[in-house]
Amino acid sequence: MRLDPVADLLSQQDGVVSRRQLLDAELTQAQVDTLLRRRDLVVVHPGTYLSHTGTPTWSQRCWAAVLYAGRSALHLGSALHQPGRGADPSGPIHLAVDWTRRVAPQPGVHLHRVRDLDDLVRWNLSPPRVRLEVAAVETAHRAPDDLAAISALAAVVGARRTVPRRLELEMERRGRLRRRGLLTDLLADLDRGTHSVLEHGYLVRVLRPHGLPQPTSQQEVVSTAVGTEYRDATHADLELVVELDGQLHDGSEARDDDADRDLDDLARGRVTPRLRYRQVFGTPCRTASRLAVLFAARGWGGTPRSCREPGCDVGGSSRHVADDLPH
Structure with missing residues (x-):
């Protein structure tokens, strides 16, 4: 007994098939039971099967979840997932079902009941996904x-x-x-x-709560060989410019431009730390402690302080902060 009647369907659904689809292809329940007993089919969820005995891939887990739940669509991180782009292939499958439905939960599948589901889903995708x-x-x-x-x-x-x-x-x-x-x-x-979001975050999350000096200029115009450029947060009295970098691409040309700007600043006697969203919004206390070292080395005579948030280790002399840096 073979799965020839559903070969095309298995190809479209990455090796996953439902009991309803098997019966619609004119296999009998007895034949389905035989395929399961012979391990030609393996149960993933009730009434949903995989055509091999290995570990299901991310795509196969998505198909199994959608076929199990009926009219449904991938949601949240599962709808955004791009294989090989850092998402966890063993993480839960997030699935949207209509608000009016009740679907029994299954291990590894997180169900979300959503109003007006039909208007929010791209049903033509395989498997369907929330927009x-x-x-x-x-x-x-x-x-x-x-x-x-x-x-x-x-x-x-x-x-x-x-x-x-x-x-x-x-x-x-x-x-x-x-x-x-x-x-x-x-x-x-x-x-x-x-980068106004980054600029505001730099002031209210990194500098002010930790007693660090304010920029002397929020945006400085600099003339270069290739034209006019802008510097985000200039601490002119310390010969230091903080670049608030919200770029969303990793092209080599953009990285080369950044390196050129940093090199120009170093040639002028300035150091140029470059901060992104993670340094400002994810680890502001850690960022403040490192900036305190730079500021002190450039002549700042102040003392950083803790922002009193749990885990904030900013405080004490700049020498003490520097001692905590990894070698």
């Missing part, structure tokens, strides 16, 4: 901290999978949204190519 913008904004809404929320939107824009305006429209469509102000400002930054 990218819907999944990204909902992921940002559920994020445990500001950095994760920023990353949810910045990642899809940076990968050129969508544009800020589409994300803005999705944010306007939905009602409740955590961090709406922060995310609205972020999308404006991404659209204009500015």
Whole structure:
């Protein structure tokens, strides 16, 4: 007994098939039981089978979840997942089902009951997925901290999978949204190519809570051989410029331009630490402790202080802070 009647279906669904599909292909329940007994089919979820005995791939786990739940679609991180791009292939499958339905939970599958599901899903995809913008904004809404929320939107824009305006429209469509102000400002930054969210975060999360000196200029105009450039946060009295780098691409040309700017600053006697979203929103205390060392080395006579958040180790003399740096 073979699976020839559903060969095309298995090819389309990455080796996964449901009992209903087998019966619709005119296999009998007795034949299905024989295929299971012979291990030609292996149960993944009740009524959902895999056509081999190995470990299911991410794609196969997604298909198994969708076929098990019936009319459903990948959601949240599962809808955003790109194989080989850092997502955990063994993580849970997030699945959206209509608000009115009740589906029994299964190990490794997180079910989300969603209103107006039909309007939010790209049913033509295999397997179906909640629209990218819907999944990204909902992921940002559920994020445990500001950095994760920023990353949810910045990642899809940076990968050129969508544009800020589409994300803005999705944010306007939905009602409740955590961090709406922060995310609205972020999308404006991404659209204009500015870094105001980073600039504000640098002041209120890194400098002020830790007693570090304020920039003497928030944006300095510098004339170079190739034209006019802008420096984000200049500490002129310390001969130091902090670059707030919100770039979302990793092209070699962009990295070369960054290296040229840093080299120009060093030639002028300036040091140029480069901060991104993670340093400002993810590890502001760690960033402050490292900046305190740089500021002290450049002549700052102040003393950094703890922001009193749990785990903040900023404080004491700059010598003590420097001693904590890895060698």
